[in-house]
Amino acid sequence: MHRIIVNTLSIAFLVTGAAMLGASITLVGALLSPAAHAQTEVKLGDKKTRRTPALRARVYEQLARAQAAGDAGNIEEAIEILDIVKSKQSSMNSYERAMMHNFYGFIYYGEERFDETIAAFKQAIDQSPIPISFEQTTLYSLAQLSMMQGDYAQVVDYLERWEALNDGKIPPKNRILKAQALYQNKDFEGAKKYIEEAIANHEADGFLPDENWLTLQRAIYFELKQPEKVKDIIAKLIRLYDEPKYWIQLAGMYGELDREEEQLATMEIAYQRGFITSASDxxxxxxxxxxxxxxxxxxxxxxxxxxxxxxxxNLRNLKFLGQSWQRAKEDKKAVPVMQMAAELSDDGEIDAQLALLHFNLEEYEQAITSANTALEKGGLDNAGNTHMVLGLALYNTRQFALALDELAKAESFSGSRAAARQWTRYVEREKSDFAARQAINAGS
Incomplete structure (x- = not known):
């Protein structure tokens, strides 16, 4: 059985960092009142406590001014205010310095100055001690930014530092981001582990996986050359999201797996549902x-x-349409299509097929014309067969001498030699009988 691979799985499933992040970068970009940052202790289960200093009013006021300027779009003014704050950092505590660097990063991010954003956030978490929630949020922002910048190893490092501070369940978004980074770094086995954990845990909590999670999982299995699992994920995408593209992709996977009947059935369902809309499909x-x-x-x-x-x-489409009509035993419908295709073709192959079509329809004059055109154009895979068709068409129009000439030519080709000899003997007898009948008729 000839296998058709629908044009979905010839593609590599592209998963880019920016496209797969989904949500925007998480930034600590809003200030709380100084009272909210009084000296605190944060307990992490059995881990040691962390004492953090307060954000004092005078620093808060300057950072609030910088934030207001940044929110108003006055970027240069915001940076100038922060520079003034920075000039006094020797008198600031660790949390105040961290918040200052964070606001530099917040402003740089708004300007898409991502390298400077990352540098500022790194300085923010280098301060110690700082609130654990602040450090975690900044680490996650750094992981996302590193993903955008293509620093995939750093993504995993920041997330593991985040998890070391965590005292509860690891949220699915962490594992998803790890899977994305490892996928981009071509560590497909590592990516597989995290995507499977993320989806399994999310489903165990009673939630459906996001569509782009499944798309990433499909891409990972594809790279690992696990077509059965790719097929299963696409089927799941259909059950949960029912997008037209997934039906086409599922058909493509059935083709990859040599399951032709299911491939055709899936494509037929897609066609009936109006999902077959492109020329290629x-x-x-x-x-x-x-x-x-x-x-x-x-x-x-x-x-x-x-x-x-x-x-x-065009030539390809007309040729295939004509061949389809022929195979469906609709020769009359095939003829005009093949005529159009023959006009577009530089070689004689389609004219040769057209000659055979005319011959089968007993349209011998047209068969002679098409066969001669085919031989004149040349480039035939089996010129002997075309000489045979031409010879038999000439025989049926009682042009015996010309017919025998063409059969002699057909005999010179190994593929048509045996048949040509048989027809030559037959045509010679018919020629003799025809001449005898003409003589009798002339005498009478």
């Missing part, structure tokens, strides 16, 4: 019909697509 479905023994459906699909303009009326 339409052509692929027509091919599936052809190779699965329902060429009439394929021909009708091609004919309608060409008529609507979805498919171009």
């Amino acid at each position: 339409t052509y692929n479905l027509a091919q599936l019909y052809y190779y699965h023994g329902v060429p009439y459906k394929g021909a009708k699909l091609m004919e309608d697509a060409i008529a609507s303009g979805l498919l171009e009326s």
Whole structure:
């Protein structure tokens, strides 16, 4: 059975850092009142406590001014205010310095100055001690920014530092981001571990996985050359999200797995639901019909697509449409299509097929014309067969001498030699009988 691979899994599933992040970067960009930052203790389960200093009013006021300027779009003014604060950092405590660096990062991020954003956030978490929630949020922001910048190893490092501070369940977003980074770094086995954990834990909590999580999981399995799992993930995407593209992709996977009947059935469902809208998918479905023994459906699909303009009326499409009509035993419908295809072809192959079509329809004069055109154009895979068709068409128009000349030419080709000899003997007898009958008729 000829296998058609629908044009979905010839692609590599592209998963870019920026596209897969989904949500925007998490930034600590709002100030609380100084009272909210009084000296505190934060307990992490059995881990040691962390004492953090307060954010004093005079520092708070300057940072609030910088934030207001930044929010108003006055970036230079905001940075100038922060520079003034920075000039006095020797008198600031660790939390105040961390908040100052954080606001530098916040402003740089708004200007898409990502290298400076990362540098500022790194300085923020270098201060010690700082509140654990602040450190975790900044570490996660750094992981996201590193993902955007393509520093995939650093993504994993920041997330592991985040997890070392955590005293509860690790949220799925952490594992997803790790999986993304490892995928981009071509550590597909590592990525597989984290994506599977994230989805399994999320589902165990009673939630559905996000669509882009499953898309990433599909991409990972694809890279690991696990087509059965790719197929299962696409089926899951259909169950949960039912996008047209997933039906086409599922058909493609059935093709990869040599499950042709399911491939055709899936494409038919997609077609009935109106999901087959592109030229390539339409052509692929027509091919599936052809190779699965329902060429009439394929021909009708091609004919309608060409008529609507979805498919171009070019050599490839016309040739395949004509062949589909032939295989469906609709030779009369095939003839005009093959004539158009022959006009577009530089070699004589389609003219040779057209000659055979005319011969089978007992249109011998047209068969002679097409066969001669085919031989003149040349480039035939089996010129002997074309000489044979031409010889037999000439025989049927009682042009015996010319017919025998063509059969002699056919005999010079190994592929048509045996048949040509048999027909030569037959045509010679017919020629003799015809001459005898003419003589009798002339004498009477």
